Amino acid sequence: MDFLATIGRVFLAFLSHVGRLSAFTGTAVSHIVRPPFYPRLTLRAMVEIGYYSLPVVGLTAVFTGMVLALQSYSGFSRFAAEGAVATVVVLSVTRELAPVLAGLMVAGRIGASMAAEIGTMRVTEQIDALTTLSTNPFKYLVAPRLLAGLLMVPCLVLVADIIGVFGGYIVGVYKLGFNPSSYLARTWEYLEPLDVISGLTKAAVFGFLISLMGCYHGYYSRGGAQGVGAATTNSVVSAAIMILIFNYVITALYFGK
Amino acid sequence: MSAPAKIVLSDVHKSFGKKVVLDGVDLSIQKGESVVVIGGSGTGKSVMLKSILGILRPERGSIKVDGEEVIGMRSRDRDRMMLKFGMLFQGAALFDSLRVWENVAFGLIQGRGMNRVQARDIAVEKLAAVGLAESAGELFPAELSGGMQKRVALARAIATSPEIIFFDEPTTGLDPIMADVINDLIVKCTKELGATTLSITHDMASARKIADRIAMLYKGRLIWVGPAKDIDHSGNEFVDQFIHGRADGPIKMELRA
Numbered sequence: 001m002d003f004l005a006t007i008g009r010v011f012l013a014f015l016s017h018v019g020r021l022s023a024f025t026g027t028a029v030s031h032i033v034r035p036p037f038y039p040r041l042t043l044r045a046m047v048e049i050g051y052y053s054l055p056v057v058g059l060t061a062v063f064t065g066m067v068l069a070l071q072s073y074s075g076f077s078r079f080a081a082e083g084a085v086a087t088v089v090v091l092s093v094t095r096e097l098a099p100v101l102a103g104l105m106v107a108g109r110i111g112a113s114m115a116a117e118i119g120t121m122r123v124t125e126q127i128d129a130l131t132t133l134s135t136n137p138f139k140y141l142v143a144p145r146l147l148a149g150l151l152m153v154p155c156l157v158l159v160a161d162i163i164g165v166f167g168g169y170i171v172g173v174y175k176l177g178f179n180p181s182s183y184l185a186r187t188w189e190y191l192e193p194l195d196v197i198s199g200l201t202k203a204a205v206f207g208f209l210i211s212l213m214g215c216y217h218g219y220y221s222r223g224g225a226q227g228v229g230a231a232t233t234n235s236v237v238s239a240a241i242m243i244l245i246f247n248y249v250i251t252a253l254y255f256g257k
Numbered sequence: 258m259s260a261p262a263k264i265v266l267s268d269v270h271k272s273f274g275k276k277v278v279l280d281g282v283d284l285s286i287q288k289g290e291s292v293v294v295i296g297g298s299g300t301g302k303s304v305m306l307k308s309i310l311g312i313l314r315p316e317r318g319s320i321k322v323d324g325e326e327v328i329g330m331r332s333r334d335r336d337r338m339m340l341k342f343g344m345l346f347q348g349a350a351l352f353d354s355l356r357v358w359e360n361v362a363f364g365l366i367q368g369r370g371m372n373r374v375q376a377r378d379i380a381v382e383k384l385a386a387v388g389l390a391e392s393a394g395e396l397f398p399a400e401l402s403g404g405m406q407k408r409v410a411l412a413r414a415i416a417t418s419p420e421i422i423f424f425d426e427p428t429t430g431l432d433p434i435m436a437d438v439i440n441d442l443i444v445k446c447t448k449e450l451g452a453t454t455l456s457i458t459h460d461m462a463s464a465r466k467i468a469d470r471i472a473m474l475y476k477g478r479l480i481w482v483g484p485a486k487d488i489d490h491s492g493n494e495f496v497d498q499f500i501h502g503r504a505d506g507p508i509k510m511e512l513r514a
Contacts, residue, residue, distance in 0.1 A: 134368030
């Protein structure tokens with residue numbers, strides 16, 4: 001009976017968590033579209049997410065493109081399909097690797113920082129102070145971050161697409177000996193707008209989820225430093241899991257036939 | 258016929274899980290009156306304040322401010338209601354990403370839509386009222402001592418000239434001299450504004466200095482309410498034990514939550 005009670009408790013806790021997250025999301029989204037708006041805070045969050053994440057996302061993209069070119073050349077040479085390297089690099093980067101890896105990197109950098117900042121504000125009563133100063137915390141803290149995540153991660157992924165393909169080009173041309181113009185021609189030949197659009201759709205969803213998880217876990221953090229630490233960890237882990245789940249869902253919607 | 262009370266709490270109940278924190282609190286505060294609620298740690302003093310502010314929602318009872326029911330109030334109406342309030346938090350709760358003057362001017366800029374130049378002038382004036390120089394306005398909260406942070410928090414609480422001011426443990430963590438300075442500032446500022454104040458503290462020197470009436474909260478109930486001058490001959494053994502800080506008496510320290 002204890003075992004069943006434990007399962008019941010876990011299930012009820014899960015449902016309560018899902019309900020609270022749904023309510024949080026609904027409230028936060030409603031505050032994105034209702035005035036007053038905080039353009040200065042949104043801009044600051046956009047710079048934080050878009051500009052300051054650029055080095056880490058760029059570095060991830062360039063090495064991913066380079067490794068992909070090496071791996072696909074090594075694999076495809078077994079059945080004389082080396083010519084497909086450029087196509088494989090561009091499709092893999094735009095459809096999958098740039099959005100997923102950029103999403104995971106931004107989740108680690110931005111999601112954690114949001115959870116820590118909002119969590120600290122929660123445990124030091126700064127969020128309560130906002131309320132007493134006639135400022136809705138959802139409008140002031142959550143809505144600008146959600147909007148910034150939604151808008152800036154696609155921009156990052158677009159840059160990562162270009163850098164990733166460039167990484168593949170560098171390895172393809174200077175290490176594997178491809179002709180530069182034929183590598184570029186192969187890159188463009190099979191690339192379709194949908195490949196890029198699907199990646200950017202993923203990026204927008206991932207950006208929203210990263211900000212949502214950062215804000216949600218920070219907003220409900222409890223206790224002192226330990227609570228903020230737990231909120232930070234939970235925000236990164238939950239964002240990473242949601243990125244992987246939604247990656248499959250969006251891929252299935254676009255390419256699942 | 259006497260004027261209607263500014264704040265009225267009737268049979269307010271609030272629990273966290275199985276722990277009953279407020280167990281039928283009744284309190285009425287007249288306009289311009291200064292009421293101090295005393296009581297040991299964990300007796301529900303902060304919960305009572307946060308319930309009035311709408312940060313926490315009691316399960317039962319009624320809380321009226323200027324005759325308007327606060328419990329269950331819509332978020333937009335609460336933002337409007339908060340324009341009447343100022344609050345000094347126990348840990349100051351200053352926004353650490355903003356400069357001191359921006360903290361003081363926050364309610365004016367965000368809550369009332371005042372332009373920054375005008376709000377800055379008022380912030381400097383309020384900082385002067387609590388004994389801080391204009392140059393202190395350019396610092397960040399982390400650069401201030403505990404006493405200075407409390408002064409800034411007081412300046413922020415009075416910046417919008419609120420009708421009602423709450424003080425949550427205003428002297429906790431301060432040396433006796435600085436505590437007395439803060440008490441004097443509270444008396445001076447609230448008298449100048451003609452504000453209604455509700456303070457919670459377990460510092461009896463502070464309570465004696467700022468209160469017109471004192472109420473003692475014990476096990477979720479107000480067990481004594483009376484004029485501040487009567488506190489030393491209340492005839493209540495719980496109050497006597499508390500104000501004299503005796504370990505022996507009817508109040509027993511709970512070793513387990």
